[in-house]
Amino acid sequence: MRNNGINGRRGDMIGVIGGYGAVGIAAVQILKKWNRYPLKIGGRNPEKAREKLKKEFPDVRWSYVDVFNDTSIADFAKDCIIIVNCVGPSHKVSSRVAKVCLSLNCHLVDAGIDKVLEEMNAIDVETCIRYGAGMTPGLTGILPQWLASEFDSVTSLQMYTGALDTFTPSGAEDYLVGVLDTSNEPLAAWRDGQKRQTTSKRKSAVHLPFFPREVSVFPFFDKESLLVANALKLVNGDWSLVIDGEHAPEVLNEVRLQFENDPVKAVEKLCMAAALDLEGRKSYCNILLQLDGLKDTTDKTVTALLQTENVSQLTGTITALVSMAVLEQEVTPGIGPAASIPEPQKIIKRLQNSGILKQFIVLEASIESLCEEVEGEI
Numbered sequence: 001m002r003n004n005g006i007n008g009r010r011g012d013m014i015g016v017i018g019g020y021g022a023v024g025i026a027a028v029q030i031l032k033k034w035n036r037y038p039l040k041i042g043g044r045n046p047e048k049a050r051e052k053l054k055k056e057f058p059d060v061r062w063s064y065v066d067v068f069n070d071t072s073i074a075d076f077a078k079d080c081i082i083i084v085n086c087v088g089p090s091h092k093v094s095s096r097v098a099k100v101c102l103s104l105n106c107h108l109v110d111a112g113i114d115k116v117l118e119e120m121n122a123i124d125v126e127t128c129i130r131y132g133a134g135m136t137p138g139l140t141g142i143l144p145q146w147l148a149s150e151f152d153s154v155t156s157l158q159m160y161t162g163a164l165d166t167f168t169p170s171g172a173e174d175y176l177v178g179v180l181d182t183s184n185e186p187l188a189a190w191r192d193g194q195k196r197q198t199t200s201k202r203k204s205a206v207h208l209p210f211f212p213r214e215v216s217v218f219p220f221f222d223k224e225s226l227l228v229a230n231a232l233k234l235v236n237g238d239w240s241l242v243i244d245g246e247h248a249p250e251v252l253n254e255v256r257l258q259f260e261n262d263p264v265k266a267v268e269k270l271c272m273a274a275a276l277d278l279e280g281r282k283s284y285c286n287i288l289l290q291l292d293g294l295k296d297t298t299d300k301t302v303t304a305l306l307q308t309e310n311v312s313q314l315t316g317t318i319t320a321l322v323s324m325a326v327l328e329q330e331v332t333p334g335i336g337p338a339a340s341i342p343e344p345q346k347i348i349k350r351l352q353n354s355g356i357l358k359q360f361i362v363l364e365a366s367i368e369s370l371c372e373e374v375e376g377e378i
Contacts, residue, residue, distance in 0.1 A: 011079030011106075014323065015040045017065055017097065018087030020049035022168065023111055023134070026316025027086055027323075028057060030354060034324055042076045043087070067093040073100040082107035084323050086316060088170030090114055091177045098129055098335070109133050109323040109338070111315055112174055115181075118223075120335050128331045133322040133338035134315035136161055137224040139351075140287060141339025142318075143306065144228050146348040147291055147362070150302050154232045154293035157190075158367060160208055162215060162242025163285040164278055165311045172270045176259050179252070181222070188221035190229045190237035195221055200238070204249070208242065209370035210286055210305050210359075216243045224339050232291075242286070245277025283310045284358070290367045301366050307359040314356065321350045 014031055018024040019041035031039060041057070042065035043049060050062040065076035067087050073096070077083050083106055085097050090112020098117050101108040107127050110117070111134040118131070132138050140161055148154050167175065178184060189198045200219040207214055218241040225239045243249050251273035255266035287306045294300060308314045322338045325331050331341050341347065352360060363370065 011081055013038045013040050013061070013080045014082055014084060014327075015042060015063075015077055015080035016084045016086060017042045017067060017073075017076070018085065019043065019060075020046075020053060021086060022310075022312035023316040023319065024086035025053075026313045026356075027084055027111075027320040028060070028316075030317050030320035031084070031323065032057065032060075034320075036324075036327065037081065040076070040080065067097060070096065070100055073097055074104060077101060077104055077106050080106055082109065082323055082327060084108075084319060085110040085112070086319060088112055088168070089173040089177070090170075091174060094131060095120070098131070101129065102127060107323075107326050109319055109326060111138075111319040113137065113178075113337075117335070123335055125335060126333050128326045128333050129335040130322055130326065130331065130338045130341065131336075132224070133319045135285065135287075135311055135318060137222075138322070138338045139306075139314065139318045141224040141228055141337065142341070142344045142347050143287060143304065144289055144291065145231055145339075146344040147289060147302060147304050148232050148293075149345065150362075151291065151293040151295050151300060152297075154234060154291050156236040156292045157228070157232065157234055157238065158290040159237075159239045160217070160242050160286070160288040160367075161240070162211065162244060162288075163283070163311050164244040164281060165274065165283045165285065166278055167271045167274045168312075169267050169271060171312075172267045172274075173263065176255065176263075176266060176270065178222075180256060180259060184220055184222040187219050189219060189239070190221065190225065190234055193235055195226065195229075207371055208288060209367060209373075210288060210307065211242065211244065212284075213244060216249045217241070218243065218249075224337065227337065227339055245274075247273035247276045285309070285311050285314055288367065292366075301364065302362060303365055303367055303370060304362045305359055306357065308356055309358060317351065317354050317356050318347075321347050321354070324350065 040061040046062040066072040091114040094114040095116035108129045110131040113132040205214045259266040290303045
């Protein structure tokens, strides 16, 4: 899908803000391998990062940028065709970066999301601005739309997204903001073509295929769930967050009330709980997805597993791949979530070729049947 280009665009570089954090490095690695545009990495300590990473990224430009200062963002972005924003907490900075990019006629792909940026969707723009371009939201919206190509029509979906990994403070803050967002409804699901509260409950000691231990499962329904439900014309849909460990579920219940009054302490507790759950274990990230529907008038069930070693690597990779789709003119101008891009097949194909996937399999079986057949070793 081709767009009409942008008049007055000022540069030809890819600028990655936060490009030396865990998410940013993963994005830069993918963009460097693609090698279509020169790269510029920005942050508050570029010289320190350059010294550390100069062997891996010898040809990039390093620049100072403060995402809380509009002038600083504009100075960084003025010679860029696109900004890739990997800095957090997203709920505090994403819309600021977006407004500066709009003023410069510069594309933007943001790993994160904030409410103000979501509210800008109706603005008619010539640039491509895509937010929520990480693991979740992002890949969790793109993947089911890709898998739906196996069907003539899809009737139901089950998705489990889980990881055993540490949090950065900004990552934990964004995570809590997302969990507590009023549009994210715990225990809701898609029933008979609309969102409904269900009798589903949070469960512990649940066995799921491809997860190494029993896990806790938290059903939810958010804006990306709604997007997918409508895009696939689902009759029924269930989305669940999976937590592997004992400490994080307990802390999540506690900090739900604490975050509003003492966010710093709440973030510290969540980071500590995740670290305790990971201690002595190997990190991983799983997306487990089942679709049911029809193919050639016959009932069909397919389950996909996508697994990587950690969340940051997957998030940064997806952010880079969405950026590549924008620069390849596969995305129409406008502001919207990454999950709404029109050609998910191209994103998934590039992901398969990225080299970061530990497993990516599609099986003609249900999750329930796999629970009986697969031991779940990582």
